[in-house]
Amino acid sequence: MEFRKANKNDVYSIVRLLADDELGSQRERFEEPLPAAYIEAFNEIELQGGNQIILAVENEKVIGCLQLTIIPGLARQGMKRAQIEAVRVDRNYRGKKIGEKLFKEAIIIAKSKECGMVQLTTDKQRGDAHRFYEKLGFSASHEGMKLIL
Template structure:
């Protein structure tokens, strides 16, 4: 198996990315990987792609998209006006899990966040994903805060 290549997502990757997002029990309930994709995915991709403080990253391995995550860089007044990176939309293809790809993807994302001058990197994980929580803790992430979310009606 070849080493993964990490790169910025391209518009032609969108179908594969939505397939990755939908390829687990939680994602299957909230994503719509139909063809053609709902236009909302194209609008979201265009907004992410146009925003210098957002990077949608793919892990390409053996000629296919094997993983992904989104990094959002956020300026804060706290910590003396520092920046932080927010990690969202993390997925590794089911066939690639347990082979170290997720760890390599996160090591890349942590280094990229350092390059962007971030003081910290943060993420949330669904409480229904205890394996993901253990994985993030093995990377040095600490459950230091209680996170809350509220769904807004469209």
């Protein structure tokens, strides 16, 4: 298995992963052809400095992904944060520590960008994910809120 930054040719595989769970199947549109909104969003990610999708790849197949965004800020004495979103591992590869390895790769990148913190949000319905993140050392120190527009 290797890790690499996603490119435009990976968008179909990423959306497949995003749609392949209970919540994602309700939120995503994994169809052929993919809706143009996914390609447009990926193009915006690539244009924004400090924003990337990291892939876990085995035998040229995308088996895991996460989005990593570096956020500069003034709070905490100008500390940069790394935000992790859209974490997915192919259902056929779960339980093989791929998610853990993806996170370690993201944390290495965050440290190389001089981030002082890695943060994430997770849906309250994802109990397994909560346990996974806690096992990696994350703590539920804040209450997250969202406003859907």
